[in-house]
Amino acid sequence: MIFIDIRNVTKSVQLNENKLFRLDFYALAVQLLEHRELVAAYVFDTRVPFGEDDRSKKFHDKLRYMGYRVIAREAYDPNREEQKEVDVAMACEMVVHALRDHYDVAIVVSGDRDFIPAIQQVQSAGKKVEVAAFANSVGSEMRKAGDNFHELEKMPLLSVFNPPKEIAANDSEEEV
Amino acid sequence: MDFYSLQKELKDKWDIDDDSWDGLKNTAILTFERDAKNNNVLSKHAGRYVFRDKNHEDRIFEGETWICSLSLRGNYYFAKGLQRLDGSFMLELKREQMEDIADAVWKGHRDKIEPILEEKYKEVMKKAIGEKVAEAVGEKESVIRDLNIQIETLEQRDSENRQIIASLEERARTAESRPECPEEPALRISSSTFRVGRVSVERTGPDELYSNDFDRTRYFVHISSDYRLLLVRPHDSGDVVCIDNRIMLNGLSMALQFSGPTQLISEYSPEYGGILIHLR
Numbered sequence: 351m352i353f354i355d356i357r358n359v360t361k362s363v364q365l366n367e368n369k370l371f372r373l374d375f376y377a378l379a380v381q382l383l384e385h386r387e388l389v390a391a392y393v394f395d396t397r398v399p400f401g402e403d404d405r406s407k408k409f410h411d412k413l414r415y416m417g418y419r420v421i422a423r424e425a426y427d428p429n430r431e432e433q434k435e436v437d438v439a440m441a442c443e444m445v446v447h448a449l450r451d452h453y454d455v456a457i458v459v460s461g462d463r464d465f466i467p468a469i470q471q472v473q474s475a476g477k478k479v480e481v482a483a484f485a486n487s488v489g490s491e492m493r494k495a496g497d498n499f500h501e502l503e504k505m506p507l508l509s510v511f512n513p514p515k516e517i518a519a520n521d522s523e524e525e526v
Numbered sequence: 527m528d529f530y531s532l533q534k535e536l537k538d539k540w541d542i543d544d545d546s547w548d549g550l551k552n553t554a555i556l557t558f559e560r561d562a563k564n565n566n567v568l569s570k571h572a573g574r575y576v577f578r579d580k581n582h583e584d585r586i587f588e589g590e591t592w593i594c595s596l597s598l599r600g601n602y603y604f605a606k607g608l609q610r611l612d613g614s615f616m617l618e619l620k621r622e623q624m625e626d627i628a629d630a631v632w633k634g635h636r637d638k639i640e641p642i643l644e645e646k647y648k649e650v651m652k653k654a655i656g657e658k659v660a661e662a663v664g665e666k667e668s669v670i671r672d673l674n675i676q677i678e679t680l681e682q683r684d685s686e687n688r689q690i691i692a693s694l695e696e697r698a699r700t701a702e703s704r705p706e707c708p709e710e711p712a713l714r715i716s717s718s719t720f721r722v723g724r725v726s727v728e729r730t731g732p733d734e735l736y737s738n739d740f741d742r743t744r745y746f747v748h749i750s751s752d753y754r755l756l757l758v759r760p761h762d763s764g765d766v767v768c769i770d771n772r773i774m775l776n777g778l779s780m781a782l783q784f785s786g787p788t789q790l791i792s793e794y795s796p797e798y799g800g801i802l803i804h805l806r
Binding site for chain 1: 746749767777798
């Protein structure tokens with residue numbers, strides 16, 4: 351089962367990623383799975399209260415279309431630009447599924463060390479935990495917390511596209 | 527109907543006896559004003575002056591309207607305040623009572639009230655309609671935006687497909703013009719998806735890669751964020767178009783500087799299901 355702290359990942363990938371490449375969340379799940387059977391993939395995020403203009407809605411819908419289960423809490427603090435409740439929601443989900451014996455391996459995609467107690471609880475329930483994060487957002491404690499660590503910057507996860515100008519130029523030449 | 531007529535009607539309706547009627551008869555709705563000499567606060571009832579009862583002088587004030595109990599002493603009435611008629615009294619009315627009052631006011635003063643209400647509600651309706659229209663326009667615009675994005679994507683896909691078709695037609699024309707060669711195998715072994723081992727990939731331009739193994743029309747291409755690995759995976763819905771065994775990749779020159787054509791270390795990776803190219 352995969353658990354993604356989406357803002358932690360997107361924040362750290364923004365530092366690496368230039369505007370030409372985009373993080374592919376489908377590839378992320380596929381490559382982390384390494385041909386193992388996927389029980390479920392959860393994404394944790396916040397959203398604005400119902401009725402307000404929610405810019406992340408489209409992104410969440412895209413993730414849902416890929417097959418992710420998106421859990422978006424109505425707990426974004428715009429003044430401090432901080433997310434609330436997300437870490438605890440993800441930790442609870444990890445522990446509850448472990449205690450109900452829903453999975454064998456939890457893959458935690460976050461470099462936030464707040465998850466260490468939850469990871470320890472999951473491990474004490476007899477489950478294996480793998481941590482995946484970008485090097486710029488993870489400390490040594492979190493690297494050691496899981497049974498395995500995936501360095502995301504070494505995995506081909508950023509989508510590359512054709513140059514848009516090239517296609518357009520070729521297209522216009524053809525039409526002439 | 528004035529208050530006295532109402533009292534009489536109620537007396538008949540509820541069959542009130544004469545003793546009770548005396549009490550009811552002496553109840554009136556009065557508005558108190560200051561007299562011309564500015565000395566007393568008083569009102570008038572049945573042609574007589576009505577003064578405030580001495581115990582009620584500090585309750586009833588100038589400009590107020592009260593339901594009063596009246597007692598006649600000499601030529602003057604003296605009023606005891608029972609209920610002040612003001613905004614709070616109106617608000618404490620039951621809904622039916624309010625409706626009765628509203629009906630009575632509407633029937634009696636429709637010509638005066640109508641223009642006031644019209645002005646008031648015109649503004650409210652205008653605002654409400656404006657909000658609804660803006661909401662509907664916003665929804666429509668967002669739908670149009672989404673459709674435009676879909677159209678752009680489809681147009682892009684269409685232009686890519688046309689390029690692929692043109693390149694395949696060109697290839698077919700070349701093949702047709704080539705003399706027949708019976709020694710050549712009918713099926714190319716390299717077109718099989720079950721390949722292992724090294725693959726020859728050449729970087730022919732800043733953003734261009736060439737390989738004989740790029741024999742499909744569409745690929746998904748992913749790069750690692752440390753710009754060391756490039757994965758080229760064939761897929762019918764891939765974002766990257768391959769024409770004449772060449773793929774153009776937006777931003778490749780940013781990830782890795784181009785200093786002339788070079789062979790890149792590449793292999794077919796069963797783990798990733800595609801060609802894995804080591805950029806550094």
